[in-house]
Amino acid sequence: xxxxxPVEPFxxxxxxxxxxxxxxxxxxxxxxxxxxxxxxxxxxxxGAARAKLDRxxxxxxxxxxxxxxxxxxxxxxxxxxxxLLDYIIIDTTDxxxxxxxxxxxxxTDERPVIYYMATTPYIYxxxxxxxxxxxxxxxxxxxxxxxxxGTDLASARAINDGVxxxxxxxxxxxxxxxxxxxxxxxxxxxxxxNTLFEPLWSHNNVDxxxxxxxxxxxxxxxxxxxxxxxxxxxxxxxxxLQLLCLTAMEPPNSLDADEIRTEKIKVLKALKxxxxxxxxxxxxxxxxxxxxxxxxxxxxxxxTLPADIKxxxxxxxxxxxxxxxxxxxxxxxxxxxxxxxxxxxxxxIVIQFKPTPHALFExxxxxxxxxxxxxxxxxxxxxxxxxxxPGPGGLRIKSLPLNLSYADNFSVRxxxxxxxLLMDIVRGNLALFMRRDEVEAAWTWVxxxxxxxxxxxxxxxxxxxxxxxxxQSAMLMDRDGxxxxxxxx
Ligand code: BG6
Numbered sequence: 262x263x264x265x266x267p268v269e270p271f272x273x274x275x276x277x278x279x280x281x282x283x284x285x286x287x288x289x290x291x292x293x294x295x296x297x298x299x300x301x302x303x304x305x306x307x308g309a310a311r312a313k314l315d316r317x318x319x320x321x322x323x324x325x326x327x328x329x330x331x332x333x334x335x336x337x338x339x340x341x342x343x344x345l346l347d348y349i350i351i352d353t354t355d356x357x358x359x360x361x362x363x364x365x366x367x368x369t370d371e372r373p374v375i376y377y378m379a380t381t382p383y384i385y386x387x388x389x390x391x392x393x394x395x396x397x398x399x400x401x402x403x404x405x406x407x408x409x410x411g412t413d414l415a416s417a418r419a420i421n422d423g424v425x426x427x428x429x430x431x432x433x434x435x436x437x438x439x440x441x442x443x444x445x446x447x448x449x450x451x452x453x454x455n456t457l458f459e460p461l462w463s464h465n466n467v468d469x470x471x472x473x474x475x476x477x478x479x480x481x482x483x484x485x486x487x488x489x490x491x492x493x494x495x496x497x498x499x500x501x502l503q504l505l506c507l508t509a510m511e512p513p514n515s516l517d518a519d520e521i522r523t524e525k526i527k528v529l530k531a532l533k534x535x536x537x538x539x540x541x542x543x544x545x546x547x548x549x550x551x552x553x554x555x556x557x558x559x560x561x562x563x564x565t566l567p568a569d570i571k572x573x574x575x576x577x578x579x580x581x582x583x584x585x586x587x588x589x590x591x592x593x594x595x596x597x598x599x600x601x602x603x604x605x606x607x608x609x610i611v612i613q614f615k616p617t618p619h620a621l622f623e624x625x626x627x628x629x630x631x632x633x634x635x636x637x638x639x640x641x642x643x644x645x646x647x648x649x650x651p652g653p654g655g656l657r658i659k660s661l662p663l664n665l666s667y668a669d670n671f672s673v674r675x676x677x678x679x680x681x682l683l684m685d686i687v688r689g690n691l692a693l694f695m696r697r698d699e700v701e702a703a704w705t706w707v708x709x710x711x712x713x714x715x716x717x718x719x720x721x722x723x724x725x726x727x728x729x730x731x732x733q734s735a736m737l738m739d740r741d742g743x744x745x746x747x748x749x750x
Pocket of ligand 1: 476495496
């Protein structure tokens with residue numbers, strides 16, 4: 262029996278319907294939900310973009326995208342899904358754009374209609390205004406804003422203000438796809454459905470926390486966007502800070518969206534910032550140079566950029582040490598890092614516990630407990646314990662994991678994060694989406710980091726593609742007598 266919960270019939274309009282996100286994630290996610298029977302077959306899935314395509318060209322593009330992203334490539338199933346697809350040419354900057362044509366293509370009942378902004382954020386507000394003018398901001402409408410929501414606090418506020426004039430806050434879904442990942446959702450279950458961890462989850466027992474999101478890919482054709490963003494805006498402002506919040510927040514009173522979001526904001530507000538001095542000793546920013554991708558040589562960051570931005574100082578790697586200034590976490594360092602073109606793709610959260618108060622086994626080397634939450638790939642949780650190595654010849658202690666591997670325990674296909682999030686949008690469930698004040702609190706912290714860098718004149722370091730990042734990242738830990746946990750090695 263299918264394990265999914267049915268959703269009511271809905272329509273969706275994807276602005277930027279021919280773009281990268283639509284092709285790689287949104288259309289395949291809708292296709293998979295259709296294959297699992299979650300779409301009732303009356304849905305309208307409308308791509309809206311400037312490209313001069315007709316419907317059949319859009320359907321052909323969508324087919325290529327969905328088949329590339331799916332194991333399921335049956336023509337008969339595709340043909341049924343294709344009947345739901347439609348396309349409309351809309352240039353949101355053009356006052357004469359065909360908004361009424363869009364309205365005419367939607368179902369006329371009271372079903373939820375999702376307006377998904379998969380475009381550059383600069384046109385979010387204008388698009389919403391045009392939707393409002395065409396009378397499409399009805400009470401059943403839901404607006405989805407992709408990241409990045411702005412490039413700093415001021416631009417994020419301008420977007421939030423602008424879209425807020427057209428749609429109420431409870432109809433705005435600010436997406437961070439990390440929150441839709443199975444293992445990220447499991448973070449809350451691990452923390453709040455087990456009694457084991459809560460008494461240990463604080464400065465009393467935790468030595469430090471590490472969060473790593475390492476990618477082996479480079480720019481993937483997104484040089485224009487990426488060079489204006491860099492790792493801090495692209496990954497830290499959203500994904501890494503969200504992981505930090507879920508790791509450190511207090512238990513919410515309930516799973517109500519606002520209860521969860523309020524707890525996350527408290528973490529963001531307690532997050533220690535930098536000044537032009539502390540930023541130098543607590544952060545590292547770097548750019549990759551030529552190196553290897555497995556056994557294949559790859560070019561450096563600057564060589565992949567167009568000629569006019571070849572002197573770019575944009576960071577492709579960042580590592581930093583911060584603290585959460587509250588009762589639970591005071592004094593516990595949180596080390597975070599993310600980078601492109603690193604040795605391998607792996608994301609994990611490491612809770613490093615303190616050593617035992619008294620070293621009873623003086624002559625045997627013993628480590629402190631460590632909880633490793635592996636987000637991707639090889640999803641799972643490992644709790645490292647100290648075990649006596651059997652056999653004669655003295656007491657030897659080994660650190661071995663209790664291994665809770667997803668692959669060993671569940672044989673289901675993990676839905677892509679977007680599948681889960683799209684269905685939550687239809688249900689109107691905001692729990693996995695960011696509230697306005699949450700996005701702005703994250704930008705406040707990021708703006709402080711960026712201006713501290715600017716004021717400090719801190720140089721950008723380099724690292725060879727295919728490595729663990731720059732030497733300075735290892736030194737950030739080394740200075741504190743600690744090491745990054747590299748469990749994939
Ligand atoms: C996106 C970033 O939000 O997340 C990309 O813009 C990054 O640069 C991607 O590659 C990583 O997501 P995932 O799901 O592959 O870890």
